[in-house]
Amino acid sequence: MKPLLIAGLGAALALAARPALERGARAFPPLSELPPTPFSLQDAALASAGMRACAADLAWIQLLQYAAGGLPEVEDAPGRLYEHMKPLSLRVARLDPSFHRAYLYGAGTLGWLRNTARTGEAVDILEEGIRRDPGQPLYSEYLAALAYTKNGDDARLVALLESIANDPKSPIEMKAILANMYKQRGDYPRALALWDEMLGNEAEAREWPRARVQEADLRRLMKERRSAPGRQ
Numbered sequence: 001m002k003p004l005l006i007a008g009l010g011a012a013l014a015l016a017a018r019p020a021l022e023r024g025a026r027a028f029p030p031l032s033e034l035p036p037t038p039f040s041l042q043d044a045a046l047a048s049a050g051m052r053a054c055a056a057d058l059a060w061i062q063l064l065q066y067a068a069g070g071l072p073e074v075e076d077a078p079g080r081l082y083e084h085m086k087p088l089s090l091r092v093a094r095l096d097p098s099f100h101r102a103y104l105y106g107a108g109t110l111g112w113l114r115n116t117a118r119t120g121e122a123v124d125i126l127e128e129g130i131r132r133d134p135g136q137p138l139y140s141e142y143l144a145a146l147a148y149t150k151n152g153d154d155a156r157l158v159a160l161l162e163s164i165a166n167d168p169k170s171p172i173e174m175k176a177i178l179a180n181m182y183k184q185r186g187d188y189p190r191a192l193a194l195w196d197e198m199l200g201n202e203a204e205a206r207e208w209p210r211a212r213v214q215e216a217d218l219r220r221l222m223k224e225r226r227s228a229p230g231r232q
Contacts, residue, residue, distance in 0.1 A: 028052060029132070030092045035087035038073040043095060056096035063088045063102065067109065068206070085109055086121045088127065100136055103129035105171040113144050119146055138169060154185065165194075172204045176211075183218065188225070192218045193219045 031044055039062065046055035065071040066088055076083050089106025092099050103125050111122035123146060129139040142163055148157035158181050165174040175194055182191035195218070196213040198204045 006012065027132075028097065033160075034094050037084075037087060037091055039091070043091070047095070050137050053096055056092050056099050056102075057090070058100065059092040059095055060102060063092055063105070064206070067105075077180070080180055081116050082109060082113070086125060089125055093125075093128065093132065097132040100129075100138070101171055102131065103133070104138060104142065107142050107146075108171055108173050108177065111142070111149065113173075117149075119150060122146055138164065138167060146206050154181070157181070158185070172198065175204075176207055179214065183214075183221075188218050188222045192222070 031047055034040065034043055037043075039059070042117045043055050043059065047053065062071055066074050066084060067082070074084050074088065085106050087209070089102050092102035107122040107125045107129075110116060110118045110125070123143065126139045126143050126146075129136065133139075141160060145157055145160045145164065148154075148160065158178070161174065161178045161181060162168050165178045175198060179191045179194040182188070182194065192215060195214050198211045199215070
């Protein structure tokens with residue numbers, strides 16, 4: 001099936017399966033402001049049919065597929081992990097500026113994921129969120145957290161991440177980032193507790209494979225710590 005037909009069927013199924021998602025009232029940017037992607041025709045067709053929110057939902061699914069390495073239409077160049085994260089995140093957000101998670105997910109991935117950190121791109125995404133989706137305090141909090149990261153202020157960063165990660169609007173990846181911060185600081189019990197929490201929540205299932213790996217590693221580290229000389 002052609003991608004456009006698949007997109008149309010997906011949107012129709014989404015409309016049939018549940019009521020349309022309610023979005024905050026925001027001015028929609030013109031389609032000419034969408035970042036160029038292989039899905040430009042799909043976006044234009046759905047938006048022109050009055051299904052812009054559905055177009056954003058589908059773009060969000062494709063963003064998650066890309067992050068998981070399962071979007072063949074968009075591939076990273078060698079050594080450029082997540083080089084398309086910014087345009088794909090902004091694609092979702094410009095289709096529907098009230099799609100908070102698109103801004104937060106893209107910025108969180110680019111700002112803190114190991115071997116990826118591109119703080120400037122993360123800041124660009126968050127600043128656009130502040131302009132197009134005013135009133136969402138998490139954008140400013142993420143910007144503050146990025147500033148703490150840049151300045152090496154780990155104590156203030158962890159304190160802010162603790163409040164961010166527990167916000168239901170924040171992507172679950174922020175819990176993973178916080179758990180990794182705990183691990184780096186040697187706070188293995190708190191890191192383990194966070195991964196355990198994610199394993200117990202079906203809504204966070206996409207983090208389960210990583211959570212199981214981290215749990216095993218943390219239990220090993222805790223065992224080594226207990227058996228170290230002077231810890232008897």
